[in-house]
Amino acid sequence: MLPIGPSPTNTLDVLLHRNTPIAAGSGAMIATVTVPPGDPGSGPHRHSGPVFGYVLQGEILFELEGERPYAIKAGEAFWEPGFDVVHYQAGNLRDDIESRFVVFMLCAPDVPMMTYLDSDEVAARAHLRHESVQG
Structure with a gap:
């Protein structure tokens, strides 16, 4: 008979964000992103809803507006x-x-999963970036 409940040999790390707002009628998407060695990754963008992620391999530099950039391994x-x-x-x-x-x-319905900012919008929002990256 199979055991009931959690395995005594498994470990569980949890990232929980309570009360995450989502748009009505949202859809869910899972994607794997591969970033080549030394690549800066995608340019400034926004998503149409919340994103939860997990680094499988390597180390990424992660920066959200208003937050100090940090490494995620x-x-x-x-x-x-x-x-x-x-x-x-x-x-x-x-x-x-x-x-x-x-x-x-x-992802919000009928909105692209990622929307890139143009250079004018990046410049207009520069004051919202963390002080450690403001030029």
Whole structure:
């Protein structure tokens, strides 16, 4: 008979964000992102809903608007609220291997999963970035 309940040999790390807002009628998406060695990753963008992620391999530099950029290593999780919050960086901090992470996103209906900012919007929002990256 199979055991009931959690395995005594499994471990569980949990990233929990309570009361995560989502748009009515949202859809869910899971994607694996591979960032080549030393690559800066996607340019400044926003998501149409919250994003939960987990780094599978390597190490990424993660920067959300208003927060100090920080490294996330393989085995660590992250989250971002989406909507109007800009995601500036998810670059590969390793120049010897690719970095990979998996994301679970709740996407608003009829809105692209990612919307990139143009240079005018990046400039207009520069004051919202963390002081450590303001030029």
